[in-house]
Amino acid sequence: EVQLVESGGGLVQPGGSLRLSCAASGFTFSTYWMIWVRQAPGKGLEWVANIKQDGSEKHYVDSVKGRFTISRDNAQNSLYLQMNSLRAEDTAVYYCAFGREDSTYTFLKYWGQGTLVTVSS
């Protein structure tokens, strides 16, 4: 059974940092692009970042470029999101997700349950 379990969320002050993790199991993690998607409270979905199977290619939405870093450890079947210089508008539930094997351009078939990040003083 495919499982994605996010962790690392919490309350952080503006300007602070947080590192999210996503533990993957039940599939061959190293063969999929992985994605982070977020959802602000009561709002819609926003694609945040994705990372290639070997970590050699990464893409970000403009609003997080230079502040967030996506990474992965295929030996640990884990995906990460390092979030620096956090702002109130980064407050959201953060989901990790993936879709088609070996494809950048993919729908999102599997989602974790999400972890809540709250940026507030």
Place this chain on the structure above:
Amino acid sequence: DIVMTQSPDSLAVSLGERATINCKSSQSVLHSSNKKNYLGWYQQKPRQPPKLLIYWASTRESGVPDRFSGSGSGTDFTLTISSLQAEDVAVYYCHQYYDIPFTFGPGTKVDIK
């Protein structure tokens, strides 16, 4: 960036009746090489992650009831629930995966009338 819009913002439909949600992309998401529309539909219920319903604009995900169907091509797409059930109350999002950054529509809330 490709901007996704949806209409209506919300709708209320009687049980057993049809619900139709529209999605429009600011540029075509039809890939010329494989003639596939890079468009998906998701259902999200409160306090749950989104669930994939439709991909390639019209391919139903395994296990999704056949009352859900997707149609359209290029820039205009539709999700239809042919006979609304109580468990279909949710927010529905379209999603383009044609170009990075991948983007979602703002969502359409479906309720029972």
